Amino acid sequence: MKTSNDANLNELLEVHEKPITRTAGRKATITKEELFQAALNLIGPEKSISSLSLREVAREAGIAPNSFYRHFKDIDELAIELIERSGLVLRQILLEARMKASHQSSIIRTSVEVFIEQLNADEGNLSLLLREGYTGSKSYKHAVEHQLNYFQQELQEDLIRLERLNNSKLVHPDLVSKAITQLVFNMGAKVIDMKPTERKEAAEQTMIMIRMILSGARHLDETKI
Structure with missing residues (x-):
């Protein structure tokens, strides 16, 4: 099932796939994608977008500060759109990975492994x-939460599809997808400062916890809730 953002998703992904090259001196024109990339280059693993100045982003993008205003009114507007763009890119990557999964266990492993790969x-x-979902401003956290809702909705659709193929059913698939999404993102926030080699154990533990959630949701007795 396609979401309402699919058209925007395809457009953003086409732009995202184009290589970004920097040239010496200031550019006469600038694209949104180049400004997005300039911001990503500057924030690093611990620095929030809110700490950036317009001049920093303009300098990194190789433009005069006034050229920034052709696309955004301020850094906050760039940040909100960048969060949306990042969510769309990741959702597409996860969707493609899950569509290749033929059964429940592979959907779990594939999703978590793709998450760690990213x-x-x-x-x-x-x-x-x-970062912005946990330490960002109120508006940034809201933008991230909006993207997580899309992750949950799409995961829910895939879980229902696979449960039908396996002749089984989840109780409250909406809550199941919400629990899994929150679990995986919490794991990501925990391991983001770890070395890649240290993330494997956390990923394996997360997969086990997801299987526990799914198993419980299949056998939950609603009359005892």
Whole structure:
């Protein structure tokens, strides 16, 4: 099932796949994607977007500060759109991975492994969501929460699809997908400062916890809730 953001998702992904090159001196024109990349280059693993100045981003992008205003009114507007763009990119990556999964156990392993791969790749999209979701301003946290709702909705649809294929059923699949999404993102926030080699154990533990959630949801007696 396609979400309402699929058109925007495809457009953003097409732009995201184009390589970003920097040239010496100031540029006459600038794209949103180049400004997004400039911001990602500057924030690193611990620095919030809110700590950036417009001039810093403009300097990193190789433009005059006034050129920034052709796309955004301020840093906060860039940050909100960058969070949305990062969420869309990651959702597409996870959706494609889950669609290749033929049964429940592979969907769990595939999703968690892709999540860790994105942290290891250090492209900035996942670390941005994790950082701003926990330490960002109120508006940034709201933007991240909005993206997590999409993750939950799409995971719920995939879980229901696979349960039907396996002739089984989850009680409250909406809460199951919410619990799994929160668990995985909490794991990500915990391991983001770890070395890639140290993340494997946390990922394996997370997979076991997800299986426990799914097993419980299949056998839950609603009359005793």
